[in-house]
Amino acid sequence: MDNAYYVFIEALNSTWVDGGSVMLPILLTGCIGFYFVFAAWMRIGGDFFRNEIPKSIQKMHEKLEVDDVHGARNILRKTRGFVSKELRLALSQAEESPQEIYGYLTERMLKTNRYLDKGTLIISVMAISAPLLGLLGTVTGMVATFNVITLYGNSNPVLMADGISEALITTQSGLLIAFPLTLLKQRLDDRIETIKQQIELGFTIILHQSHSLKEGSHEF
Secondary structure (H helix, E strand, C coil), X not given: CHHHHHHHHHHHHHHHHHHHHHHHHHHHHHHHHHHHHHHHHHHHHHHHCCCCHHHHHHHHHHHHHCCCHHHHHHHHHHHCHHHHHHHHHHHHHHHHCHHHHHHHHHHHHHHHHHHHHCCHHHHHHHHHHHHHHHHHHHHHHXXXXXXXXXXXXXXXXXXXXXXXXXXXXXXXXXXXXXXXXXXXXXXXXXXXXXXHXXXXXXXXXXXXXXXXXXXXXXXX
8 A cells, every 4th residue: 555655656746747847837727627616516515416406496386376485485494505595585585575576586696696607717717728738838848859859869769758758748637637627617517507597497486476475474
């Protein structure tokens, strides 16, 4: 186990050194990108994996159709998560001020969209930048190789190894960062869009039923 760990550390160190100066911005690109992926995941919370939300919204709709506000609220409490919290807030607002519910829901939806989309653009930029930085490393590595050829000729491949290593390692590193970031970003975008649609559906249901919510319980 110790030998495997030592070999792994040595391989990382060798990759870092052989990759040249471009390895630092590539590493920073990956750190920033994965940080914002993790931050977005934490903002969404369990709703990232939760699939029972549409059923809960449907049950909430059924309760509100029969003016059972307390039952609708209990369903949302059991579901939990970001979507449930937003719908509970909207339900409470509809009970307290049904005449102002449209403006509240419109403003809340805009704030929710901005909150969910926070950092997603940076993830895209990092996913695009990583392979471009890898390409930059390829160019600098090949330039170094040609400089060696110019000075010493191509009779000794050992002298050209550093430039070729830099060219290949930086390209590999950029792709290793860009590929998972792109996949995670696509999954994140799909889930965020689904959550937005679920919140909008719940808001629409509450808006249509807001005329009867004032009669319900005000407990939240």
